[in-house]
Amino acid sequence: MENLFLDRSFHIRWSQLTAAGVESAISHALAKAEQAIARIAEQDPVRADFRSTFLALEEATDLLNESWGKVSHLTTVADTPELREAFNTMLPKVSAFQAGVPLNAALWRQLKAAAAHPAATGLSAGQRRLREETMADFLQQGADLPAEQKPRLEALQGELAQLTQKYAENVLDATNAWELLVREAAALRGLPDHAREAARQSALKKGHGTEAEPVWRFTLHAPSQEPVMLYAEDAELRRQVWQAAVAAGSQPPQDNRELVRRIVALRAEKAALLGKAHFADLVLARRMAGSGRTALDFIEDMHGRVTVAFQRECRELEQFKAGQTQTPAAPLAPWEVAFWAERLRRLRYAFDEEQLRPYFPVNGVLAGMFEVTRRVFGLTVTEKPAGTVETWHPEVKFYEVHDRDGRHIGSFYADWHPRESKRGGAWMNYLITGGPRPAGSRAPHLGLICGNLTPPSATAPALLTHREVETVFHEFGHLLHHLFGEVEIKSLNGVNVAWDFVELPSQIMENWCWERESLDLFARHHVTGAPIPADLFERMVAAKNFRSATATMRQLTFARLDLALHLDPAPFLAGDLPALLRRLLADYLVPTVPPAPTAENRFTHIFSDPVGYAAGYYSYKWAEVLDADAFTRFKREGIFNPVTGAEFVAKILSRGNSADPMKLFVDFMGRPPDLQALLTRAGLT
Numbered sequence: 044m045e046n047l048f049l050d051r052s053f054h055i056r057w058s059q060l061t062a063a064g065v066e067s068a069i070s071h072a073l074a075k076a077e078q079a080i081a082r083i084a085e086q087d088p089v090r091a092d093f094r095s096t097f098l099a100l101e102e103a104t105d106l107l108n109e110s111w112g113k114v115s116h117l118t119t120v121a122d123t124p125e126l127r128e129a130f131n132t133m134l135p136k137v138s139a140f141q142a143g144v145p146l147n148a149a150l151w152r153q154l155k156a157a158a159a160h161p162a163a164t165g166l167s168a169g170q171r172r173l174r175e176e177t178m179a180d181f182l183q184q185g186a187d188l189p190a191e192q193k194p195r196l197e198a199l200q201g202e203l204a205q206l207t208q209k210y211a212e213n214v215l216d217a218t219n220a221w222e223l224l225v226r227e228a229a230a231l232r233g234l235p236d237h238a239r240e241a242a243r244q245s246a247l248k249k250g251h252g253t254e255a256e257p258v259w260r261f262t263l264h265a266p267s268q269e270p271v272m273l274y275a276e277d278a279e280l281r282r283q284v285w286q287a288a289v290a291a292g293s294q295p296p297q298d299n300r301e302l303v304r305r306i307v308a309l310r311a312e313k314a315a316l317l318g319k320a321h322f323a324d325l326v327l328a329r330r331m332a333g334s335g336r337t338a339l340d341f342i343e344d345m346h347g348r349v350t351v352a353f354q355r356e357c358r359e360l361e362q363f364k365a366g367q368t369q370t371p372a373a374p375l376a377p378w379e380v381a382f383w384a385e386r387l388r389r390l391r392y393a394f395d396e397e398q399l400r401p402y403f404p405v406n407g408v409l410a411g412m413f414e415v416t417r418r419v420f421g422l423t424v425t426e427k428p429a430g431t432v433e434t435w436h437p438e439v440k441f442y443e444v445h446d447r448d449g450r451h452i453g454s455f456y457a458d459w460h461p462r463e464s465k466r467g468g469a470w471m472n473y474l475i476t477g478g479p480r481p482a483g484s485r486a487p488h489l490g491l492i493c494g495n496l497t498p499p500s501a502t503a504p505a506l507l508t509h510r511e512v513e514t515v516f517h518e519f520g521h522l523l524h525h526l527f528g529e530v531e532i533k534s535l536n537g538v539n540v541a542w543d544f545v546e547l548p549s550q551i552m553e554n555w556c557w558e559r560e561s562l563d564l565f566a567r568h569h570v571t572g573a574p575i576p577a578d579l580f581e582r583m584v585a586a587k588n589f590r591s592a593t594a595t596m597r598q599l600t601f602a603r604l605d606l607a608l609h610l611d612p613a614p615f616l617a618g619d620l621p622a623l624l625r626r627l628l629a630d631y632l633v634p635t636v637p638p639a640p641t642a643e644n645r646f647t648h649i650f651s652d653p654v655g656y657a658a659g660y661y662s663y664k665w666a667e668v669l670d671a672d673a674f675t676r677f678k679r680e681g682i683f684n685p686v687t688g689a690e691f692v693a694k695i696l697s698r699g700n701s702a703d704p705m706k707l708f709v710d711f712m713g714r715p716p717d718l719q720a721l722l723t724r725a726g727l728t
Contacts, residue, residue, distance in 0.1 A: 049071060060113060061125075076107045076140065079104075080103050091157040097173055100150075101173070111133075117435065120493060121435050135201050137204075139197060146188070146196065211650075211652075218467055221263050223280075225261065225280065234274050237503065243258070266496065286378075289639060303644060307616060323658040331665065350630065359387070363390075377635040377638075394585070404507075404569040405507055406504065409515070419683055419684075422446060423445045436458065450485065461495040471522050474490065475488060512556050518549065524548040544669070547673065592727060606660075673716075
């Protein structure tokens with residue numbers, strides 16, 4: 044039977060992609076890639092030109108990238124013991140191949156020869172960009188290392204791939220392993236009805252309780268955990284959920300503590316081997332920040348700008364709780380912070396985010412988002428009927444996207460609700476990169492967006508929080524970046540850009556979630572169809588920047604922790620890592636008793652991939668500066684202005700990595716980014 048991991052058809056036959064086919068498919072794709080690279084390396088250097096080297100290398104790994112991409116994706120959305128075993132069997136081989144490509148001395152000689160070929164002067168701008176980026180990639184990954192050092196670098200890459208995969212598995216397994224069964228209804232005081240019902244249904248599905256004698260089951264998945272922390276009046280219930288959440292990844296058998304040390308140590312060794320002072324400089328050399336020092340300066344500058352407001356917000360919350368409980372003001376317990384903050388917000392603004400939930404049924408949110416993108420970017424998004432296109436789970440939907448001219452620019456899958464076989468968080472990824480073909484036609488792109496949003500209940504559709512609505516828009520922004528890609532060279536197309544630029548297209552989409560004009564397109568009561576009442580909208584906007592300094596500081600905390608471990612890891616590796624991180628972050632953390640543990644053992648952004656967001660978590664705040672500033676142009680020219688939208692497509696979304704990201708931003712805005720726009724939007728000026 045044909046192995047469908049190797050099938051490059053646009054419509055993927057997910058039902059036929061089983062663990063049993065992984066090893067043979069990936070072994071075949073690896074062999075093909077190795078043969079293709081050998082042909083490049085063995086050609087006559089005198090004849091080596093751009094087509095026979097740079098473009099040939101670009102094409103050499105196409106089959107492997109697409110096949111391995113399917114396997115990797117399935118491990119994140121349909122994890123099974125068999126699939127995990129098959130993935131981990133092939134992971135060292137794929138990692139060794141990927142690490143070995145830039146260390147192939149013969150291949151590197153051919154690239155250098157082709158770069159110096161007389162015909163190179165006639166390359167197009169896109170071709171020159173590929174040449175420059177490929178040469179920089181190879182140098183950054185050790186192409187010029189002495190031969191005796193290359194085996195060690197390959198070994199480092201392979202070990203990092205395995206350790207970071209194990210880290211991710213531990214977080215997923217720890218999340219799935221924990222549950223809390225509540226048998227007394229009194230313990231649920233304060234919980235919204237939807238959260239109670241979801242917990243009851245969860246218990247029934249696991250065989251706990253009956254209709255007559257209900258039991259309520261809580262887990263560490265966000266839709267279950269967050270309502271408890273925000274609304275449950277029972278402090279003991281909140282404490283148990285909080286303790287389980289922060290312990291994820293730090294308790295046997297899913298213990299990441301030594302993995303963190305080993306991953307950080309290997310990254311530092313890799314940087315030293317490649318002639319860099321630290322891992323941050325290694326990975327940031329070709330991002331917008333340029334260096335670890337620049338990223339750290341940015342974070343410390345932001346920290347200085349929000350510290351006074353942050354400290355004021357912490358004192359206000361302590362005083363508020365003291366006044367409500369008639370006790371002396373003192374630091375809160377960590378499982379009290381979200382609860383009392385929500386109480387304060389309700390009192391100050393007469394606003395409860397749960398009031399918005401009935402206006403955000405997930406299907407309405409999606410339809411409204413598609414209408415926003417139709418007006419702004421000229422896209423038509425059409426859902427394919429269930430059963431006409433295979434998906435990896437019955438809940439997954441498939442959509443086709445056409446532009447103003449009726450071209451099918453791409454399609455995507457959407458998978459929005461939690462499952463035990465699916466990792467936490469929200470993300471976008473791509474499966475096929477299309478774009479312009481040499482003959483003048485255009486191939487469609489294929490992508491996906493996933494989340495862990497509030498699921499539907501037995502009595503109501505999936506009703507989202509406003510934060511979840513922002514998440515949907517955010518991930519769709521990443522997807523638009525992929526679907527709009529018009530760069531001929533795949534590795535330069537779509538989201539293959541500097542990681543401190545990649546969040547601009549995603550984060551700018553969140554702005555439409557706050558505009559009355561766009562909310563009226565989709566924020567409709569799921570029963571009555573009524574829009575959000577004017578007074579509720581006004582209270583929502585008034586409460587927007589409630590504790591914005593604390594929210595900002597939370598992101599800065601993660602970024603500072605990340606940079607600390609990757610700028611100067613030695614002190615942390617030699618001592619008590621959690622204690623040292625707490626001391627470093629003392630001015631960043633909300634003061635609590637007991638102190639909350641730092642996040643290194645469950646920080647998948649920086650530890651579930653050999654590189655990923657490591658030394659790059661600052662990118663979220665960096666890109667917030669870009670998105671806040673860029674949206675000022677939409678505010679000035681009209682949030683549905685199709686001309687502004689077309690320019691954003693032409694100058695940002697379609698360009699991928701075809702030019703330096705700062706140049707792309709300046710092309711759209713006419714000037715460099717202005718930090719003041721972010722501070723103004725956050726109410727921190």
